[in-house]
Amino acid sequence: MQSREIHLKRRPIGTPVAEDFAMVTVDAPPPGPGEVQVRNLWMAVDPAMRGRMSDAKSYVPPFALDAPMEGPAIGEVIASNDPAFAPGDLVFSRLGWREVFNAPASALQQRDRSALPTQAWLCFAGMPGLTAYAGLMRIARLRPDEVVFVSAASGAVGSIACQIARNIGCKVIGSAGGPEKTAFLRDVLKVDAAIDYKAEPNLTKALAREVKAIGATGIDVYFENVGGDHLQAALSLAHNFARFAVCGMISQYNVTDAPVVPRNLTMIMTKRIRMEGFIALDHMDLESEMVERMTAWNAAGQMASAETVYEGIDKALDAFWGLFTGANIGRTLVGFLG
Secondary structure, rough: OOOEEEEEOOOOOOOOHHEEEEEEEEOOOOOOEEEEEEEEEEEEEOHHHHHHHHOOOOOOOOOOOEEEEOOOOEEEEEEEEOOOOOOEEEEEEOOOOEEEEEEEHHOOEEEOOOOOOOHHHHOOOOHHHHHHHHHHHHOOOOOOEEEEEEEOOEEEHHHHHHHHHHHOOOOOOOOOHHHHHHHHHHHHOOOOOEEEHHOOHHHHHHHHHHHHHHOOOOEEEEEEEOOOHHHHHHHHEEEEEEEEEEEOOHHOOOOOOOOOOOOOOOHHHHOOOOOOOOOOHHHHHHHHHHHHHHHHHOOOOOOOOOOEEEOHHHHHHHHHHHHOOOOOOOEEEEEOOO
16 A cells, blocks of 8 residues: 655745655555554644744654654554554544554544544644643633633634633634634634734724723733734733733744734733743643533534645645635644545
8 A cells, every 4th residue: 555645855944835845655564563554534734833844942853854744633543453443443643744654553542433523633622622721721710701812713723712712601802814714703603802903903902992892891811822913912901910821923933033022011010911831732631621521512512613624635735834824714624535
């Protein structure tokens, strides 16, 4: 059997380009002792993958050159040499960016086909769900009736953060780029207010306007995905003792010159704001609790699985580039169903 996979050929400078990658066809032999052979059904792409393309020190190792990249994937076992897995099992791995692979059984986790739709294990019941849940419930210590501001609110993690906050009983303001995305926030995610940051000459004034429109005086929690002007606006409108859960800063990932830094950082001190960065991998102890709550919310019709789907490994790089051009809504998935 043969499989196609995408390799990193060189470290990108600034925005990645096609020449940084290569499509490679490899043999997929029968699995060896203790190994399982998996055909991927879905893989996800995330902005954090950009960091692993560089060799700078981070919380995870960089991608190796001339080797397949890694990423979250859901697949089906097609052959097994380990008693814990059988053909037909649904499994999660971090071995995306390839069609078929052999891996030790320890690299796979069983997933329940009957509990949730298959893609949900990469979306609200997967790492984006855990990231949003840990950020709001543990880092920000979210309470009912608070005002929550979410940047990149139409994205993989932001869209789930909006829904968790809404389900907890909070008022939610979401920011996204373009009328299609802000309509998605209002009509699908049911946020209380939506800001099209691309149409606003001053994001701080826009946030102040929406805070007033929902009958509030400021924000209690900020779920940070963007940085730059969004962080500056959140600092300006924060209540005293607000909590900021810093998940990402996508506006800064591809910069090659000085980063954009808010001009009002002293408000962290004067307003006694607690700002904490976090990595979902540090909160894996919350995974079962998160899945239980997501499953219940889904059964009650309170979770929308927001996805942008690209078909085939040939489109995987298009899917990745779409993360930085604002082309996608929800989590970006690549389907291998064909």
